Amino acid sequence: MQNESLQRDVFGRLNSHRRRLFTLRMAPMIDIIFLLLIFFLVAAKWRPEENFLPFQLPAAQAQDRQLGRPEPLTIYIFATEAGCQVQIGQFAAVQIKNDNIETNLAMLMTKIEQCLLTQKRFATDPIEIVCGPQVKWEHLAKIYNMFFGAGLTDITFQMTE
Numbered sequence: 001m002q003n004e005s006l007q008r009d010v011f012g013r014l015n016s017h018r019r020r021l022f023t024l025r026m027a028p029m030i031d032i033i034f035l036l037l038i039f040f041l042v043a044a045k046w047r048p049e050e051n052f053l054p055f056q057l058p059a060a061q062a063q064d065r066q067l068g069r070p071e072p073l074t075i076y077i078f079a080t081e082a083g084c085q086v087q088i089g090q091f092a093a094v095q096i097k098n099d100n101i102e103t104n105l106a107m108l109m110t111k112i113e114q115c116l117l118t119q120k121r122f123a124t125d126p127i128e129i130v131c132g133p134q135v136k137w138e139h140l141a142k143i144y145n146m147f148f149g150a151g152l153t154d155i156t157f158q159m160t161e
Helices: 002-022 026-043 101-118 137-149
Strands: 073-079 083-088 092-097 127-131 155-157
Touching: 073 137, 083 101, 083 137, 092 101, 101 137, 127 137, 137 155
Parallel strands: 073 127, 127 155
Antiparallel strands: 073 083, 083 092
């Protein structure tokens, strides 16, 4: 009897050991499934259909649109015996004399405003200053400061040798 119980015990352990070999472990398989699911969620491209938004292009019109940067307004400054002369493109010329610089600068500013309005320019349009070789620094600095104070910020100087 004792021998039989010993045999049952040994065969029972062998049978239980065999059962464990054939069982499927679900935890690693579930882990792999969740990893694949996360991979496909991250790797997927989520974007709406291209015809999703109600968008209509305007009808084509033949217009003269100005693309790019506008031509700069060229301002020439020449030295004179009494001060300097400021030529605003082909529009107007203003004499700036040493004895009444402030009134002449105010007149220059009104001429610049008229020029900007007639040419339909904005304050952000470029202005290029061409300065003669004998112009005093005092006159050039006051003209530049007046332009900058009036809101004309895109001011450049033409380089001459």
